Amino acid sequence: MIHKYQARIYVTLRPSVLDPAGVAVESGLKQLSYDNVEQVRIGKYIELMISAANEETAHEQLDRICDQLLANPVIENYRFDLVEVAALMGALS
């Protein structure tokens, strides 16, 4: 049986990397008088569909996908959630 999952992937700059865009947005928020806001960091959100025999396999493959392309481990961290969207019977496909 093949399962289909939606992956929701969050790529963020590592804390040691300066995020000037985040600093600019933070100053914009301060302009709007949101003085209680700090540490704005801008990252990327990626969605994709992935088919796999089970969640563990999908998880392993996504780890590789993130390491190889979606995130650059030199400057970025990533995390993701997997949500099963449909369980397709092999016979149907």
Place this chain on the structure above:
Amino acid sequence: MKFGIVVFPGSNCDRDVAYVTKSLLNQPTRMVWHQETDISDIDVVVLPGGFSYGDYLRCGAIAQFSPVMQQVVEHAKQGKFVLGICNGFQVLTEAGLLPGALVRNRDLHFICDRVPIKVKRTDLPWTSAYTAGQVLTLPIAHGEGRYYADADTLKALEDNGQVLFHYCTLTGETDDTGNPNGSLNNIAGICDRTGRVLGMMPHPERASDPLLGGTDGIKLFQGLLAKLADETLSSLSLAK
């Protein structure tokens, strides 16, 4: 010496480099399409500036998986020369041929300017036509050119003499005022451990024809050619 200039979809400095190597320096030059899988005829591979694959995801991130890049990695492994300029530098870091990464400029601006660049060492072919400590004027044009690497990598780069170019002030001070984009250690160009793979954000090809108002860049190519000619001569005499 035969130059091969890789053309990714979105490269836009490829012809500028070809103009320098072919028209100004009279070297055999061919454009290498990113789908090519045989570049064994090439002596010096150049990854030019531009916006490969639209710089989508991250600058150079998608270009690193172009078919030609496997050949470029192989080329480098054989000890042959690779030059990455601007976007080409970004591709080299993404591909792991050079350490670190190029991230968004400190002040968020795309910077298009001519800036002072200080030459750190001159015992490598790339910089052999310069003098140590010489301050060049070279064009830069990038939005993501701030060199970043972790502290250990930075230390290793400096200790191994892998930093060839620093951003500096007009008088050659490598301090914050001479740092246009916030690069760590004012790094503008680095090479790998072998010294044969060079990545730099400044554009030497745009400072090669006197018509463009500066010629500090052409010496990079001239120095390389002179050293390569020496190497060929000595290997020929060894073969005798």
